[in-house]
Amino acid sequence: MSIQQIASFAAGEWVAPGAGAHRISSAITGAVIAEAGNDALDVQGMLDYARGKGGPALRAMTFHQRARMLKALGQHLNRHKQALYDISFDTGATQSDHLIDIDGGIGTLYVFASKGRREMPDDTIYLDGGVEVLGRTGQFLGQHICTSLQGVAVHINAFNFPVWGMLEKLAPTLLAGVPAIVKPATNSCYVTELAVRLMHESGLLPEGALQLVTGGLGDMLDRLGMQDVVSFTGSAETALMLRSNRNILENSVRFVAEQDSLNASILGPDAVPGTPEFDLFIKEVSREMTVKAGQKCTAIRRILAPEAQVGAVIEALRERLSKVVIGDPRLEGTRMGALVSAGQKADVLAKVALIGAEAERVFGDPENFTVEGADAGAFLPPMLFHCADPDRAERVHDTEAFGPVSTIMGYRDLDHAIDIAKRGQGSLVASLITHDPAVARQVVLGAAAYHGRIYINDRVSMKESTGHGSPLPHMIHGGPGRAGGGEEMGGIRGVMHYMQRTAIQGSPDMLAAIGNKWVPGATEIKGPAHPFTRHYGELAIGETLHSAPRVVSVQDIEHFAEFTGDTFYAHMDEEAAKRNPFFPGRVAHGYLLLSFAAGLFVEPTEGPVLANTGLDSLRFMKPVVPGDSIKVRLTVKQKTPRTEEYGEVRWTVTLTNQNDEQVAEYELLTMNAF
CATH class of the missing domain: 3.10.129.10 (Hotdog Thioesterase)
Structure with a gap:
């Protein structure tokens, strides 16, 4: 088998791997399939190209023109998504996983395109809020506006969603009028590279609007300035290292992080066996443990159930998880594929050992499970643990095994459940399965400050809901504390990360001219x-x-x-x-x-x-x-x-x-x- 050469796209040229290239193995077979990275990339040239070419070209376009560009990019990718499906299998992902990554990414482009046309003006200045009257007669006014940053956005993405992870950052960035340099995780960068090639081949992107680094960034972060943005998805350890960069701190470079998250799902006290909510809870938990082999930043890591229901939940999950077919993701019957790499498998097993010191494994043996259609690769079974004493435990609340691993624990009452959920010290999402609005309000009041999103589901919304682990472009994706303290997407809120808010003060005529919108008192x-x-x-x-x-x-x-x-x-x-x-x-x-x-x-x-x-x-x-x-x-x-x-x-x-x-x-x- 020939080894694919995964190129970078720098300053308008495709640059093949060179010195410092990394070898990439198939998650299914373990065989080397590609190499990527080049230590000789001219990172300053890439920054200059983005700032000198891409930025001016994008800023010359109105929000509506950029929105139409996003829609057209989505349509182009949609016409070629089969190629993205085909190449993604080697990441260990199944066909249903591809729909989340590839179709989800394309859908994100469409949502931002629609919001750009519906919620933003056909202009290059965005008005933030209403006019403030600052004088007695109304002849001195104030208005907050947002304009495009005049730098570059550096997107550092995780391995688990090589298409969606890029597009959920890229859509608001381009809508804001800012060029991007995308750096995907090396293990799955071959999928991102194909998506970038497709977008460039479309002819829809202005020159310099999108560049790609497959491999290391070199000293790029040392060269950023106050008009630039870094948006990172990955581990808390890596986020700390990047955001501590002296140059980033000295220049107040915007840093948006989405990192580790010990997400919890709470079974409401009313959701007893036999109710639609109990069945829904089991379905949600098992799905979050197995989709993308549990390699999701939003996956359920801690399962909280009333103490009286813990046994029933364990039995129901055992039954459901035992039916999951693990194997070659290219096979039609496979429900769960492999982890992205042998290294990721080893990391999950190391974290499982830490969790196992405080919790008993009640399902899934990593030494004894069946894999269909494969005898190698980074496969693991779903592993369910039970922590009998969540109040004294520590590792189950601070150790994220980024794979098909979750821990169930019991709570005495709803306040106890809220306290356990908060032990994660900041999460991307918590979910609550209940049919009782009073329960929902109590959980939101107690836990919302610790979470970026709270997903509530019951028999009423279950047919339309998208699931605990599905961030939507309309809503913010991020969370406080351990989760990184950042926000992505959230509709137009996400666009604002790449714009500068400025307070404008002046006469009605001045504000009307700047905002292209008549204000009382203007001529x-x-x-x-x-x-x-x-x-x-x-x-x-x-x-x-x-x-x-x-x-x-x-x-x-x-x-x-x-x-x-x-x-x-x-x-x-x-x-x-x-x-x-x-x-x-x-x-x-x-x-x-x-x-x-x-x-x-x-x-x-x-x-x-x-x-x-x-x-x-x-x-x-x-x-x-x-x-x-x-x-x-x-x-x-x-x-x-x-x-x-x-x-x-x-x-x-x-x-x-x-x-x-x-x-x-x-x-x-x-x-x-x-």
Whole structure:
């Protein structure tokens, strides 16, 4: 068998392995299949290439353009994912494991692409929060903005998810407008290399946006600066070494870590044998022990059950785990493949010895188990331990055997379960299987501060839930303390790791110009015609229509009440309304005012306004009494393209009375043809 040469992609060139190359073995057979690494890589040249080529090219694109790029990259990878499946078997992963890694990574690209289009502007500046009024008259304002960092993101990834692990970091990085240098774990870097080749061959990436190091980074971390970011996934020991780098500390280089985690799963006191929740718990635990051969940072390492149910849980897990077929992951019937390498197997066995000093192994013998279709490789069986005294134990709470290993322990009451879960000193995820909302609230109040995510499941959500061990791009992935203190993904929150938040202060016109969004007090623009007759591209931010006034009469109020059925006393009973501290007497319905407002600003003829899709931030400031008049100011606040045919226009609608006092305000959303 020929040995595959796994290249790096540096400064626009593929660089073959050289001095310092590492040999990579198949997890299935133990045979050498590839080599990777080159100590002669020009790391400064790679940084210069990213900062000088990739960064400017990405920052010239809007968030929407970057989002469309992510979607297209996902589509390209999806068309070629069979090649990624085929090459991934040698990592020990099964076909179902590939779906988590490869399809999960592609799905992450799609989610960030969608969120970039839906939740971010078609601009290069992101507005973080609302406008703050800093002066008495509203002529001095503040606004937080986020802009792309002007450095490079160095992504150091773990071996267990060579595609998802790269893409879950890469998607928010590219959406933020920052180039990336990806360094996968050497044991599975051949899968990452193929994914990077596919993305580069697509022609979708700007020059310098993505580089790859297969092997060591050399002294790259010593060359980073305050505009750069390091995002790391791996062991706590390695994370400590990297984040302690003197250059990183001196330059306050952003360091995001996702590391060791002694994740716990709690069986609620209500989830007794015979309930759907008990069966669900057994299914979740066994799945987390065997998916990717337990090599998941989110896998369940500690199983917490009421003391009275420990025996039942052990028996149920024994039965389920005994049916798991271990073997060559290429075989259709295999449920669990191999660990990634012989070295990883040895590490797991060493950790198992530490756990075994405090807990009894009740299932799985690493010296006596069956492997289908293979007689070598880094195989281990699922191993279940029982710790009879979790309060006195130490190793079961601080030792992570990164493989198919978990320990069950009993708890006396829910507070005891919470205390045991917290013994992990910070975890990526804890799960709770219960049908009792009171139990869920108690666990969240007691344990949330120690966890990045709490996954709660029961008979109601079980059909739709994605599982304890499935981080989703919509939600944060990370955790405090031992888990690294970082956060990844989390929708747009993840993008912010690669952007600088800056407080901008100035006049309304200054903030409107910077944010490309009209703010109260900024200059109004008088358009050449009614704004509803003008197409999306013709409308200018700040373009404003002032309506004629309309008097609100008693007859209007009574007709609206009769027509709608809203006969609330404040609109119909003068004396009752006067007794209300908010009203001087009978007042107009708020929704009547909205209806009158629409009548004052709407252009009724067919035109480029296609639909009214809603309103946001409605506020009523001052009551309108019979005899008052109202008028409307309609201003183009913001524009966001949605398709090739139309875009969303956000209008600020302000209603004032005859004394120019604001009585209501809201934001109207319309879809306008291009």
